[in-house]
Amino acid sequence: MSRSGYLLVYEKLMDFYGPQGWWPADTPFEMMIGSILVQNTSWRNVEKAFLKLRPYLEERTLYAMPVEELALLIRSSGFFNMKAKRIKAFLEWYERYDFHVSKVQQQDGKKLREELLSINGIGRETADVMLLYAFDHPVFVVDAYARRIFYRIGFNMPKAYDAFRGKVEEEVQGNLQFYNEFHALLVEHAKVHCKAKPICEGCPVFTFCDRRLD
Structure with a gap:
């Protein structure tokens, strides 16, 4: 080739x-949450979930929210209980960077990808989407x-x-x-x-x- x-x-x-x-989101944080919500579903269903989620779409707000409450908000995205747990696991990782996207962007791309892949529910495609559209690493x-x-x-x-x-x-x-x-x-x-x-x-x-x- x-x-x-x-x-x-x-x-x-x-x-x-x-x-x-692209990506179809207003903020890097919305983009990252969307990349988890879109797993195994269409973007149309993600948009429906965002209608309910958007009033709470702030890093520390979601971090403090009980997983059961989060699951109800994202119900229309499908597999909502599993995705709520994945979002919470991602937030646990993101909190280590004080929820500052700029701090994450400063990390080495290979190291950062390994960290993302270690998060429950973040596979290679989701990790690379985050690297590309939120953390400014060319992949x-x-x-x-x-x-x-x-x-x-x-x-x-x-x-x-x-x-x-x-x-x-x-x-x-x-x-x-x-x-x-x-x-x-x-x-x-x-x-x-x-x-x-x-x-x-x-x-x-x-x-x-x-x-x-x-």
């Missing part, structure tokens, strides 16, 4: 969709959309998360803004054209896509 392949996808998607301005986020799109185009990507991520980062060596936009563009493309049942007509990458649908 040549370096130009990933960049070509990025350029075609950027030309077609334009800058996405490529591997999600189901990236896997689907790259496979259909014809890229033979590793199955393991870190190997997939490493392959893209080694070839592209992009900056923070590049990875920010690339992830957002892949999500948008998966929603508009490269759906589970793809809409190939008008697709911006159609001319070089292998259209592997099996």
